[in-house]
Amino acid sequence: MEERFFAKLENACEEKQSLLCVGLDPQLEAGESSDPYGAILGKNRRVIEQTLPFACCYKPNIAFYEACGLEGLRALKDTLELIPEETPVILDAKRGDIGHTASAYAEALFSWYKVGCATVSPYLGRESVAPLLARPGKGLFVLCRTSNPQAGDLQAMLVSGGERTGLVPLYFAIAREAASWGENIGLVMGATDIQALETVRAELPEIWILCPGIGAQGGSLEQAVRAGLRSDGKGLLLL
Amino acid sequence: MEERFFAKLENACEEKQSLLCVGLDPQLEAGESSDPYGAILGKNRRVIEQTLPFACCYKPNIAFYEACGLEGLRALKDTLELIPEETPVILDAKRGDIGHTASAYAEALFSWYKVGCATVSPYLGRESVAPLLARPGKGLFVLCRTSNPQAGDLQAMLVSGGERTGLVPLYFAIAREAASWGENIGLVMGATDIQALETVRAELPEIWILCPGIGAQGGSLEQAVRAGLRSDGKGLLLL
Numbered sequence: 283m284e285e286r287f288f289a290k291l292e293n294a295c296e297e298k299q300s301l302l303c304v305g306l307d308p309q310l311e312a313g314e315s316s317d318p319y320g321a322i323l324g325k326n327r328r329v330i331e332q333t334l335p336f337a338c339c340y341k342p343n344i345a346f347y348e349a350c351g352l353e354g355l356r357a358l359k360d361t362l363e364l365i366p367e368e369t370p371v372i373l374d375a376k377r378g379d380i381g382h383t384a385s386a387y388a389e390a391l392f393s394w395y396k397v398g399c400a401t402v403s404p405y406l407g408r409e410s411v412a413p414l415l416a417r418p419g420k421g422l423f424v425l426c427r428t429s430n431p432q433a434g435d436l437q438a439m440l441v442s443g444g445e446r447t448g449l450v451p452l453y454f455a456i457a458r459e460a461a462s463w464g465e466n467i468g469l470v471m472g473a474t475d476i477q478a479l480e481t482v483r484a485e486l487p488e489i490w491i492l493c494p495g496i497g498a499q500g501g502s503l504e505q506a507v508r509a510g511l512r513s514d515g516k517g518l519l520l521l
Numbered sequence: 522m523e524e525r526f527f528a529k530l531e532n533a534c535e536e537k538q539s540l541l542c543v544g545l546d547p548q549l550e551a552g553e554s555s556d557p558y559g560a561i562l563g564k565n566r567r568v569i570e571q572t573l574p575f576a577c578c579y580k581p582n583i584a585f586y587e588a589c590g591l592e593g594l595r596a597l598k599d600t601l602e603l604i605p606e607e608t609p610v611i612l613d614a615k616r617g618d619i620g621h622t623a624s625a626y627a628e629a630l631f632s633w634y635k636v637g638c639a640t641v642s643p644y645l646g647r648e649s650v651a652p653l654l655a656r657p658g659k660g661l662f663v664l665c666r667t668s669n670p671q672a673g674d675l676q677a678m679l680v681s682g683g684e685r686t687g688l689v690p691l692y693f694a695i696a697r698e699a700a701s702w703g704e705n706i707g708l709v710m711g712a713t714d715i716q717a718l719e720t721v722r723a724e725l726p727e728i729w730i731l732c733p734g735i736g737a738q739g740g741s742l743e744q745a746v747r748a749g750l751r752s753d754g755k756g757l758l759l760l
Contacts, residue, residue, distance in 0.1 A: 346622070349625040351598075355591060359591070377584075383546070383585070386588040387584045390584065390587035404675060406672055407669065428619065428644075432646045432647050434646075436695065436698065437646070439681060441691065455675075
């Protein structure tokens with residue numbers, strides 16, 4: 283039976299005493315377009331070598347590979363082979379579709395790329411993640427409160443949250459909804475909105491949170507750790 | 522200067538006197554896995570030959586190609602070559618990411634696959650589509666009210682719609698928001714919710730609507746046409 287992704291992630295964080303998720307987002311320089319495969323693989327190999335002692339997981343964003351066509355995606359496939367088996371990988375793909383199409387995405391993510399976890403969009407609802415969650419042990423991080431400046435245009439819209447809470451921000455309703463989809467669900471919550479992080483952590487004390495936006499995007503490491511950690515000092519990935 | 526996608530689409534609909542968008546969603550049979558490239562290309566060639574007289578556009582869903590790995594995506598690339606230059610193509614990819622990543626998706630969709638239009642998710646807001654809309658003439662269909670049975674779990678949540686309207690369904694707020702992002706925007710509105718289609722058409726009399734869900738999913742062709750057409754008898758794609 284396949285090990286549960288979030289158990290593997292917890293082991294990796296424990297063993298490396300780290301909360302760090304390392305992005306693998308290769309962007310080619312002007313002179314590198316003649317051999318995108320070699321350029322991408324070389325960059326990623328260097329990043330992996332330099333970060334392996336303290337990276338509890340890696341997160342390639344598929345967009346950077348797809349931008350280089352088939353050679354880029356071949357480089358993604360071979361990059362995944364460079365990552366040691368015991369180190370978890372989240373494929374940042376933000377997928378979301380329904381029915382047969384969602385099953386096709388499950389096949390692509392978990393049978394072709396063979397990753398343990400992927401990011402998904404919540405917009406099509408539970409049906410869009412069900413075929414992915416049906417894969418034993420696989421994990422999903424659902425987009426909830428993203429770190430871009432204008433994310434709030436939609437995600438902070440006030441929605442009717444039911445009897446219990448009246449109007450709540452959309453991201454909060456999504457957090458509760460997504461958490462109800464199964465145990466192999468985590469949330470993407472940017473470090474750029476600490477209040478959102480606190481509120482969702484209070485509502486969902488056990489859920490894993492993937493927390494981008496620290497540093498260049500303005501999120502504070504210290505505040506994110508304080509707001510996002512579970513009471514056992516785990517459950518948070520920073521990048 | 523590149524022709525504007527929606528102008529090209531309007532010409533194609535006019536010339537073929539059709540509202541039909543044909544999906545290219547190849548699913549392989551058990552015996553076809555040894556040559557996914559050949560099987561996909563063969564299926565698509567037959568569909569295109571049979572439908573070209575009345576298809577005003579084609580819509581391949583990238584998931585079915587990605588499920589077969591690099592050979593599948595090579596078949597997608599070569600399928601696009603089978604479609605005559607004057608026939609518009611919408612790549613159904615439901616992409617949505619931000620910043621450099623959104624630019625990488627623009628590169629993948631419009632420079633690598635070279636399609637005129639793609640579907641995108643609205644969840645990350647305006648920033649996630651801006652790099653795609655920056656490509657001259659390219660079109661986007663934004664997911665709004667999708668045709669899956671449980672889509673309403675999220676999309677029909679009531680949100681604060683501002684002074685003018687009080688609480689409105691999320692899809693309605695998204696329709697208004699997305700329409701404000703630029704002129705090269707259309708909406709995905711399933712034929713499974715005719716009332717939503719009517720309401721959005723009344724609010725946005727000019728916008729293009731891509732309307733899936735007719736037939737197997739239970740949407741009525743007649744009702745969708747009545748609710749979704751613009752007053753000039755265009756602006757609606759059915760599939």
